Amino acid sequence: MRLGFAVGVLAAVGYGLVLALDFPHGSRLFPLAIGIPTMILAAVEVGRQAVRRRRRAPGEVDPPAEGVPAVSRTPVAWTYALIAGAFLFGVEWVAPLFIFAYLKLMARWSIIKAVASAAAYYLVITTLSGALGLRIPPGWFSG
Amino acid sequence: MTDIVQAIPGALAEVFQLSNLGFLVFGVVVGLAVGAVPGIGGFSAMALLLPFSFTMEPQAAIGMMLGIAAASTISDTAPAILFGVPGSAAAQATVLDGHALARKGEAARALGASYSAAMLGGLFGAGFLLLAIPVARVLVKAFGSPELFALGLIGVAMTGSLSGNAPLKGLAAGGLGLLLGMIGFDQVTGSLRWTFGSLYLYDGLPLVVVALGLFGIPELLQLMHGGERISGGDNPTIGSILEGIKDTFRNWFLVIRTSAIGVFTGTVPGLGGAVVDWFAYGHALQTEKGAHETFGKGDIRGVIGVDAAANAKDGGGLLPTLFFGVPGSTVTALLLTVFLVHGIQPGPALATTGVELTLAIVFSLVIANVLGGSIMLILGKSIAKISLVPIHIVSPIVIALIVFASVQATANPRDLLVLGVFGLVGAVMKDTGWPRPPLLVGFILSPILERYYFISTQRYGYSWLLRPWVVVALSISVFVVVGAIRQLRKVRRRASEVAA
Numbered sequence: 001m002r003l004g005f006a007v008g009v010l011a012a013v014g015y016g017l018v019l020a021l022d023f024p025h026g027s028r029l030f031p032l033a034i035g036i037p038t039m040i041l042a043a044v045e046v047g048r049q050a051v052r053r054r055r056r057a058p059g060e061v062d063p064p065a066e067g068v069p070a071v072s073r074t075p076v077a078w079t080y081a082l083i084a085g086a087f088l089f090g091v092e093w094v095a096p097l098f099i100f101a102y103l104k105l106m107a108r109w110s111i112i113k114a115v116a117s118a119a120a121y122y123l124v125i126t127t128l129s130g131a132l133g134l135r136i137p138p139g140w141f142s143g
Numbered sequence: 144m145t146d147i148v149q150a151i152p153g154a155l156a157e158v159f160q161l162s163n164l165g166f167l168v169f170g171v172v173v174g175l176a177v178g179a180v181p182g183i184g185g186f187s188a189m190a191l192l193l194p195f196s197f198t199m200e201p202q203a204a205i206g207m208m209l210g211i212a213a214a215s216t217i218s219d220t221a222p223a224i225l226f227g228v229p230g231s232a233a234a235q236a237t238v239l240d241g242h243a244l245a246r247k248g249e250a251a252r253a254l255g256a257s258y259s260a261a262m263l264g265g266l267f268g269a270g271f272l273l274l275a276i277p278v279a280r281v282l283v284k285a286f287g288s289p290e291l292f293a294l295g296l297i298g299v300a301m302t303g304s305l306s307g308n309a310p311l312k313g314l315a316a317g318g319l320g321l322l323l324g325m326i327g328f329d330q331v332t333g334s335l336r337w338t339f340g341s342l343y344l345y346d347g348l349p350l351v352v353v354a355l356g357l358f359g360i361p362e363l364l365q366l367m368h369g370g371e372r373i374s375g376g377d378n379p380t381i382g383s384i385l386e387g388i389k390d391t392f393r394n395w396f397l398v399i400r401t402s403a404i405g406v407f408t409g410t411v412p413g414l415g416g417a418v419v420d421w422f423a424y425g426h427a428l429q430t431e432k433g434a435h436e437t438f439g440k441g442d443i444r445g446v447i448g449v450d451a452a453a454n455a456k457d458g459g460g461l462l463p464t465l466f467f468g469v470p471g472s473t474v475t476a477l478l479l480t481v482f483l484v485h486g487i488q489p490g491p492a493l494a495t496t497g498v499e500l501t502l503a504i505v506f507s508l509v510i511a512n513v514l515g516g517s518i519m520l521i522l523g524k525s526i527a528k529i530s531l532v533p534i535h536i537v538s539p540i541v542i543a544l545i546v547f548a549s550v551q552a553t554a555n556p557r558d559l560l561v562l563g564v565f566g567l568v569g570a571v572m573k574d575t576g577w578p579r580p581p582l583l584v585g586f587i588l589s590p591i592l593e594r595y596y597f598i599s600t601q602r603y604g605y606s607w608l609l610r611p612w613v614v615v616a617l618s619i620s621v622f623v624v625v626g627a628i629r630q631l632r633k634v635r636r637r638a639s640e641v642a643a
Contacts, residue, residue, distance in 0.1 A: 002575045009319060016322055019337060026332040030593050031325055038318025045315060065576035068369040075367035076570075079360065079542055080563060086546050087559040095543040102539035109536075121540060125547055128180070132188060135554040136547075 001071075002062050003049040010042040078102060090139035096122040147276060147498055154502035157202050158510065166203040167507055170210020171515050178215030178230055179222060180544065185215030185231075189477045201485040202500075206507045208481055209457075212474050213265055213508060214515035216454050220257040221519075224250060224446070225529050226541050227362025229354060233453040235583060236420035238358050240438060240445030247441050251379030251527035255387020256443050257450045258523060260398055262516025263391065264451030267402035268409070268458020269508040275462055276501055289607035291411055292595035293616030295588050298418055300620035301425035309576060310628055316572070317581035323348060324589025331597045348561055349552035350587065356565025357583055359545045361573045364566075366534050379527035384520060390443045391451075397427060397444060398451045405452030409459025421584045423452030429626055435633075458508060465493050465501060 013035055020031040064070070078098075085094040096118035103114040129136055157163065170192075177188045189211050196204035219230030224241035237257065244253040286294075299317055326337045327347035338344040391398060401423040408419040427448035428434045438445050464475040468489035482489055493501050519526075529537065549562040572579050599607045607613060 001571065005571050005575045005577065009315060013319065013322065016337060023336060024332055024334050027329045027334045027336055030589075030596075031322060031336065034318050034321045034325075034589075038315055038322065041311060041315035041318060045311060048311075062575075064574040066365070066573065068365050070361040070365040070368070070570035070573040071567075072364070072368040075364045076567075078367070078539075079364060079566070082542060082546060083559050083563045083566075086550070087556050087563075090556075091547055091550050091559075095546060099539045099543055103536065106539075107533065107535035117540070121543060132177070133190075134551055137550055137554045137556055140556055 003046065003053055006042060006045040006049050010039065010046050013039045013042055078106070086139065088139045088141050090137065090142045092122075092126075092136050092138075094139070095125070147502070150499040150502050153499045154506055157499070157503045158206065158506045160202070163200065163203045163206050164510075166199065167206035167210045167510060168514065170207035171214040171511050171518070174211035174214030174511075175218040175515055175518060177211075178218035180230070180548070185211045186474055186477070188215070189474065193477060193480065196481050197484050201481075201487065202503055202507075204481050204485065205478070205504060206511075208478055209504065209507045210511045210515075212478070213454070213457055213511035216457070217258060217261045217265075217512070217515040217519055220261070220446075220450055221254065221526050222541075224253045224257060225526070226359075226537070227366070228359035228541060228545060233420050233456070234450075235354055235358060236424040236449045236580065237446060237453075238362065239424065239580070240440075240442050242362060243439065243441035244443065244446065245527075245530050248530075249383065249441070250530040251383030251524060252387040252390070252443065253446050254523040254527055255384035255520065256390045256446050257387070258516050258519040259388040259391040260447040260451040261454040262512050263398050264402045264405055264454035265457065265512030265516070266509060267399070267451070268406050268455035269505050269512065270458070271406045271455070272458040272461055272465075272508070273502070273505045276498060285612070286411070288595045288598040289603065289610050290612045290616065292592060292599055293613045293620075294411060295592040295595060296620045297616055297623065298422060298584055298588050299592070300623040301422065301584070309578060310624075312576070313578045313581045316577055316579070317585040320582035320585025320587075321589045321592075322585075323353075323582075324586040325593070330590070330594060343553075343555060343557045346553070347590070348586075349558060351552045352549045352558045352561045353565050353586060354583060355545050355549055356562045357569035357572075357579050360542075360562070360566030361570040361579075363538055363542055363545070364570050365573070367538050369534075372531055372533055379524050379530070381524055383527070384523045387443070387523075388520070391447050394444055394447050397431065397448050400430070401426060401448040401452040402455035405455030406459035408452070409456030410462045418584060418587050419452050419456045420449045421580055423448045424580070425623075429623070454512065458505075461504065461508075465489050465504070 017032065017035040017039060020028045020035060022028075023031065082094065082098045085098065099121050100114045100118040103109040103117055104111065107114075109117075125136075128134065158167070173188050173192070174185050178185060189208055192207065192211070196207060199207070216231065216233050219234040220237045220241060222228045222230045223234040223237040224245050227238050227242040229235045229238055241253045241257060244250065299321070324347070326344055327335070328338075328345050329336055335345065404423050404426055405419050408422055424438075424445060427444055428438050431438075431444050431448075434442065434444065460472055460475045461478075464479055466489065468479065479489065487493075487497070487500065546559065546562070549558045550556065552558045569579055571577075572582075608617075
């Protein structure tokens with residue numbers, strides 16, 4: 001993953017630099033002044049990681065930098081299901097539904113407690129939005 | 144000076160008038176409540192109450208607004224410490240050591256230190272404003288665009304020191320952040336950069352969403368994967384809160400230094416809350432003994448330094464607002480609106496003929512900080528107990544709050560796409576040892592640096608590079624980078640000695 005991420009940064013910066021060449025003169029000064037050294041740094045990091053990888057024993061995997069991984073299947077699936085659902089159908093309804101489903105399935109709460117928690121969240125958010133004049137945008141499909 | 148002393152009784156009488164004090168207390172309570180909700184911050188509450196303030200007495204309106212502004216930056220550290228989710232831009236750096244302390248079972252100590260440091264920082268800021276009254280004009284005029292650009296460069300250089308033991312990755316991440324900050328409409332030439340034809344990207348990526356994605360999502364993903372509770376410690380006690388307060392007083396010199404950084408950063412229009420915490424964190428990391436080994440792993444000094452600076456900046460931010468009519472942030476812009484609506488003309492005259500009003504503002508700031516800090520310290524034990532709740536109960540609510548906070552940025556569902564992308568990028572950076580703070584600092588500083596560079600070059604050609612303060616600031620930038628590399632070498636040498 002370390003090498004992959006370094007390559008990703010290098011590719012993103014490189015692609016950005018190629019696009020920046022078409023900017024008007026005044027607009028490309030800063031992107032190039034920052035982008036070129038950044039690309040060099042990213043390339044050095046790719047080289048370092050490639051060397052590390054070559055020296056590693058076959059089948060050996062880098063442990064997460066902090067011991068416990070941030071990228072793991074179940075938490076990522078739940079979190080991105082919420083983000084995708086909120087994007088498509090709107091936060092207002094998807095978030096309480098997510099809270100209910102998570103508390104029921106992961107925390108193994110009773111249906112009544114899970115529904116009450118989701119309802120409490122909905123009430124707090126709608127009250128806060130009403131009081132502070134905050135906007136809750138509809139989703140991609142519901143808008 | 145005598146006119147200031149003579150104006151003190153009148154200013155105190157104005158502030159302590161029952162209705163004025165009542166609105167100030169109301170502002171503090173509202174500020175504490177909204178500050179604790181991630182992504183909302185004091186600005187929303189101030190914007191909502193702005194129309195009501197127009198019909199109020201001037202001092203009552205100013206007191207209420209100052210109460211919200213000061214108190215919201217005290218309570219915004221609670222979600223940062225407990226869940227690793229910054230309550231506002233000024234609480235981003237609190238996540239690093241505050242959340243690490245909470246996970247070690249020291250949430251109450253971290254909260255005690257955070258609130259007491261914030262209170263002292265706020266008092267420092269108010270004190271600075273008081274002392275600045277006679278010299279306000281000279282102070283603000285000393286800094287033009289070249290100096291502000293050079294100051295921004297110090298911030299970028301500091302990314303090297305915010306990178307733990309990976310300065311190379313830190314600088315690359317800082318560069319990436321600077322590039323991401325250039326996305327959108329180029330204010331200098333009027334052309335579009337990296338918008339890919341999307342209207343949404345014309346205004347650039349929203350800072351709140353980028354920050355929540357980089358810091359909020361990865362911390363929660365890690366918590367959900369890991370233990371049963373945020374903290375493995377015992378029930379928080381009053382003793383732990385008191386220990387945190389003692390920590391703040393033990394590190395009094397750090398509080399003073401970082402408060403000074405906060406005040407100074409607050410005076411610079413455009414810098415303000417989003418970077419003040421990183422400047423303070425970088426300074427503490429570079430100057431505190433053994434910080435390179437312990438910062439980021441739950442060092443109380445990382446919390447104290449950051450939160451003192453974050454609150455001290457309010458006093459600094461009021462300096463250009465009051466004496467030059469130049470608001471340094473959105474919050475001070477709202478305050479400026481209140482002044483203008485009530486017929487108060489900001490300018491150097493406030494340092495002479497309007498000294499009573501200026502003093503009333505200083506005293507309001509003092510009261511807001513003491514009151515806000517005290518309320519949070521009293522509630523600290525109860526707040527810390529949240530860290531003992533099983534993570535499967537807390538996490539869905541916090542994630543739902545992050546998602547809700549994200550769509551407040553531009554009220555566009557695309558904010559969620561940005562949240563998703565930066566959440567994943569942040570999580571991968573966390574797992575692969577890439578430091579995230581430099582990316583965020585670069586992202587924030589990018590438009591500021593470019594704007595000041597453009598103005599400096601247009602006005603002075605390249606002669607501005609030789610201005611004394613610019614030379615000093617550029618030297619500090621070099622010193623910061625070299626210092627970070629030397630520190631890294633020292634740490635590695637020590638590690639290899641221990642291994643041998």
